[in-house]
Amino acid sequence: xxxxxxxxxxxxxxxxxxxxxxxxxxxxxxxxxxxxxxxxxxxxxxxxxxxxxxxxxxxxxxxxxxxxxxxxxxxxxxxxxxxxxxxxxxxxxxxxxxxxxxxxxxxxxxxxxxxxxxxxxxxxxxxxxxxxxxxxxxxxxxxxxxxxxxxxxxxxxxxxxxxxxxxxxxxxxxxxxxxxxxxxxxxxxxxxxxxxxxxxxxxxxxxxxxxxxxxxxxxxxxxxxxxxxxxxxxxxxxxxxxxxxxxxxxxxxxxxx
Amino acid sequence: xxxxxxxxxxxxxxxxxxxxxxxxxxxxxxxxxxxxxxxxxxxxxxxxxxxxxxxxxxxxxxxxxxxxxxxxxxxxxxxxxxxxxxxxxxxxxxxxxxxxxxxxxxxxxxxxxxxxxxxxxxxxxxxxxxxxxxxxxxxxxxxxxxxxxxxxxxxxxxxxxxxxxxxxxxxx
Numbered sequence: 094x095x096x097x098x099x100x101x102x103x104x105x106x107x108x109x110x111x112x113x114x115x116x117x118x119x120x121x122x123x124x125x126x127x128x129x130x131x132x133x134x135x136x137x138x139x140x141x142x143x144x145x146x147x148x149x150x151x152x153x154x155x156x157x158x159x160x161x162x163x164x165x166x167x168x169x170x171x172x173x174x175x176x177x178x179x180x181x182x183x184x185x186x187x188x189x190x191x192x193x194x195x196x197x198x199x200x201x202x203x204x205x206x207x208x209x210x211x212x213x214x215x216x217x218x219x220x221x222x223x224x225x226x227x228x229x230x231x232x233x234x235x236x237x238x239x240x241x242x243x244x245x246x247x248x249x250x251x252x253x254x255x256x257x258x259x260x261x262x263x264x265x266x267x268x269x270x271x272x273x274x275x276x277x278x279x280x281x282x283x284x285x286x287x288x289x290x291x292x293x294x295x296x297x298x299x300x301x302x303x304x305x306x307x308x309x310x311x312x313x314x315x316x317x318x319x320x321x322x323x324x325x326x327x328x329x330x331x332x333x334x335x336x337x338x339x340x341x342x343x344x345x346x347x348x349x350x
Numbered sequence: 351x352x353x354x355x356x357x358x359x360x361x362x363x364x365x366x367x368x369x370x371x372x373x374x375x376x377x378x379x380x381x382x383x384x385x386x387x388x389x390x391x392x393x394x395x396x397x398x399x400x401x402x403x404x405x406x407x408x409x410x411x412x413x414x415x416x417x418x419x420x421x422x423x424x425x426x427x428x429x430x431x432x433x434x435x436x437x438x439x440x441x442x443x444x445x446x447x448x449x450x451x452x453x454x455x456x457x458x459x460x461x462x463x464x465x466x467x468x469x470x471x472x473x474x475x476x477x478x479x480x481x482x483x484x485x486x487x488x489x490x491x492x493x494x495x496x497x498x499x500x501x502x503x504x505x506x507x508x509x510x511x512x513x514x515x516x517x518x519x520x521x522x
Binding site: 194195196197198199200201202203204206232240242246247248265267268269271 | 364365367368369372378379380382411414415416417463472473474475476479480482483486487
């Protein structure tokens, strides 16, 4: 057979070519058809699974985003609590951390509600501070909650001193985010940027805790005292965690100068 | 029953205002929800029970804020009586009535606080800061007023559902 095929090669070649020519279009059609269905499967039918997979991946991404946000929140909280811990170690008195849960209903009074009350040992008149500085003092307490009078309220007063010149005055709130220093004699050396600290003479706040920074100081001619505006170091709009100084100080207890 | 609804509404509004809204809005942009409810109550309720409601709302306002107890309660009663006295002499109807009463109430707030600071030694913000707070409170209250009254009217089930249309028709 081989020999006969070898002898008849030109004819068989033509036959093969003819067969090839005949079968070619079918093969092409078949291949294209398979390719079409394969593409259909790959791009449409298979995409049903892909769509589901895509949805699943999106859900996973969303979950991971939420987890990331939570982790960032925890990290922020952790940083703040670490600062509070460091702050606590600076003080020799028992401190109680608390969270601000509400603010004053009206704009006329500057108060905030914290989630600690008499059952935690809080009493009226206790000082409330944060890592940034003085927050205010407890004005009323129930079993589980307390209202804090912020230093920006005009009814609050803190005995303060200018860190640089040691000039003393009374820091009162202006009722609207700022404070001012009263009874600061016109001869005292005060300028913008000076730090204002608690002098400790009021018997509420420990000496040296930051109150704020002098925004401007001006002297008007017939007036005996300067007009000094102070920006509190605490950002009350963003304040979340505070600590209550659980030991009330007596007026007789004086800090060393 | 409708008095209780208004009172409950005031409490819910106060809780929202002291938590969520205080975080969202600027510090001085705080509407006086209780004052608006007292004025609305003066248009809706008879004298006796309306007066009690005004007192209760004022007291709630004191309790929710750092104000001394009685400060807003007294102001609420004063406003309620003033509003009733005006209504007895002047025919009041519609949006202009409640708008006019609100403006009057806010105008009265300034001498009232001044009087209190003189009589009882209370400290209020200085003039410049006080004006800022007052304007913020006034503008935000005027903006909130129609929304608040519409919601309260709906909650009370008043016919028409809009405060302009039920002048003289007290809720059951």
